[in-house]
Amino acid sequence: MTTSTPARSRAEQKREYREQPRRAGIYLIRNTVSGKLLLGSSMNLQGPLNRHRFMLSIGGHPNRALQADWQRLGPDAFEFTIADVVTPQDEEAGPQEDELWLLEQVWIEQTSPFGERGYNLHPRIRDA
Known part of the structure; x- marks a missing residue:
């Protein structure tokens, strides 16, 4: 008789995801053929990168x-990268x-991710 480790429940997976530390910073979506890029920022970097990739797909x-x-x-x-992460001045903050x-x-x-150099349409780059 073999024993196996029970699969994590969906609730456990959601809890683990919610407990992951959120990183704020800058991300880039770069067209490797033309060099054009979309510059963005977020208080939670993984969310927008996943959303952009899904919407494009x-x-x-x-x-x-x-x-x-x-x-x-x-x-x-296309490359999806985290370009820079905010380093808080106060580690606990x-x-x-x-x-x-x-x-x-x-x-x-x-x-300068505007016009010929990029996909950004206006200087507000932060995702909600």
Whole structure:
């Protein structure tokens, strides 16, 4: 008779996901063919990256230029990366909105992700 470890319940999986530390920071979706990028930020980096990847895969991304390039070039032509993570000044305080705002400004200035260089349509890059 063999014994096996019982599978984790869905409730346990959800609890583990909720308990994972949330990282705030900057992410990039880069077209490796053209070099164009979508710059974004979030207080929880995994959420927007998953959402962008899903929306592109079903053909429903709100950024039409990004969606068109995805359809034309395929998913292998895109990189999804976490570019920078907020390091709180006070380790116990957790990520700070002001620190993320400053990081956003640095990345916007460094990458200029608008027009020919990127997919961003306006300077507000933070996901809700």
